[in-house]
Amino acid sequence: MLAIQMRCNASRCLIAALAAVALCLPNVAAADDEKPVLSIATKSIEASIQIDDTLKAYPGLYDNLLAEGRRGLAKWRLDADKDRKATPEIFRDGRRYSHDRGYTQRSVIGRYVSVLRTDYFDGIGAHPNTVLNTILWDIDAKKPVSIRPLFKETADNGPTLKRLTTAIRAALAVIKRSQDIPVADPETDESLAGVQPKLLEIGAIALAPSTETGKSAGMLFYFSPYAVGPYVEGAFTAFVPWTTFKDDLSAQGAALFGGERPQDDIKDD
Numbered sequence: 001m002l003a004i005q006m007r008c009n010a011s012r013c014l015i016a017a018l019a020a021v022a023l024c025l026p027n028v029a030a031a032d033d034e035k036p037v038l039s040i041a042t043k044s045i046e047a048s049i050q051i052d053d054t055l056k057a058y059p060g061l062y063d064n065l066l067a068e069g070r071r072g073l074a075k076w077r078l079d080a081d082k083d084r085k086a087t088p089e090i091f092r093d094g095r096r097y098s099h100d101r102g103y104t105q106r107s108v109i110g111r112y113v114s115v116l117r118t119d120y121f122d123g124i125g126a127h128p129n130t131v132l133n134t135i136l137w138d139i140d141a142k143k144p145v146s147i148r149p150l151f152k153e154t155a156d157n158g159p160t161l162k163r164l165t166t167a168i169r170a171a172l173a174v175i176k177r178s179q180d181i182p183v184a185d186p187e188t189d190e191s192l193a194g195v196q197p198k199l200l201e202i203g204a205i206a207l208a209p210s211t212e213t214g215k216s217a218g219m220l221f222y223f224s225p226y227a228v229g230p231y232v233e234g235a236f237t238a239f240v241p242w243t244t245f246k247d248d249l250s251a252q253g254a255a256l257f258g259g260e261r262p263q264d265d266i267k268d269d
Contacts, residue, residue, distance in 0.1 A: 038066070040073050044080035044091065047073055047099040054105045058113055060142035065103050065115070065135075072101060090124050098122040106134070106206045109216040110256055112145075113137040114206035116222070132222040132235055134204040147205055147219075150253030151245075154199055160248040161197035164240065168195050168202060168221050171238035172228055181233060191229045203227075208239060212259025218242045239266075 039048040049069035056062045080097045083090070099121045106114040115135040122128035138145045148154045154161060169186035172195070176183045183189050195202055203221030210217035218241040225231045242249075242257035249257065 038069050038073060040077055042077060042080070043096060044084040045077055045097040045099060047076050047097075048101070049073060050100075050102045052102075052104045055103060055113070055115065058137060058139050061113060061115075061137050061139075064137075064144070069101060069103075095124055097124060098128070103135075106220070107209050107216070109207045109209070110214055111139045112207055112256075113139060114220075116204075116206060127231065129231075130225055130235060132204055132224045134206045134222060136205065136207070146199070148199070150250060150256060151248050152250050153248075156198040158197070160245065161199065161202060163245060163248065164202055164219075165195055165197040167240045167244045168238045171221075171240060172223070172236055175236055175238065176229070176233070179233075181229070194223070194227050203238065207256075208261050209265050210257075210259035211262055215258035216242065216256055217259050217261035218244070218257070 040046070049066075049072065051062060051065050051069070055065065076097070076099050083097075099119065101120075102118045104116050104118070106116045108114075113136075115137060117133040117135060119131040119133070120128060121131070135144050136147065137143070151160050153159070166187065169189075169192045172192055173183040173186040173189070176191075183191065186192055203223050206220040206222065207216040208218050208220050218239060221238045221240065223236045223238070225234050228236055239261065241261070246254070246257070
């Protein structure tokens with residue numbers, strides 16, 4: 001049963017330019033030790049990075065996110081400055097881009113920390129946008145990893161991802177219908193066409209907590225506005241219980257999943 005839920009010389013030049021900007025960002029500040037924040041404010045953009053304090057508990061993770069945040073700020077500033085030079089009329093009367101990124105801990109299951117990354121961007125257009133992504137951090141290996149080792153196979157258009165795609169679409173259909181959003185057959189409904197049996201096209205993945213200690217009850221799939229419907233519908237989170245894909249799990253995956261999703265966790269969707 002389903003529960004409701006990014007050429008050699010050119011590359012080196014770009015990397016060097018981003019690094020230079022990151023080192024020279026104006027108004028870059030770190031907040032107190034409890035919650036560091038990086039920020040920039042120029043004529044082109046105002047942007048910030050915030051990181052959940054709880055993520056300091058896992059060696060390497062906080063520094064990894066901080067480094068990613070610095071690279072993000074550098075790139076956003078370069079892009080905003082380029083746009084301001086190309087279309088100065090958009091930035092008249094003090095208008096400028098706004099970009100805020102937050103990293104929050106979604107769950108800790110065994111050796112894995114699921115981090116939700118939320119980007120809010122206002123490009124002085126019709127409306128701002130929010131982009132959701134996730135990071136699965138391996139505490140033992142001290143690096144971000146994919147879900148591939150948890151399954152026997154994860155080939156694009158293979159049986160595992162096809163099964164997951166069907167389950168995710170069905171979960172999204174239930175959520176949409178509960179909000180009076182019409183959905184036809186989940187397998188053919190155009191609004192769900194963005195969910196494909198490819199690892200990079202099934203949503204941003206996080207591990208869901210479980211009633212069983214040290215286990216995950218299944219996987220959460222995050223979708224930004226526009227991903228599975230028009231902007232006005234907003235973001236969606238689909239939950240697929242582990243029992244749906246238990247036959248596809250590797251020995252490592254089978255040891256990680258079990259139990260059911262706690263009721264008080266559903267409110268975090």
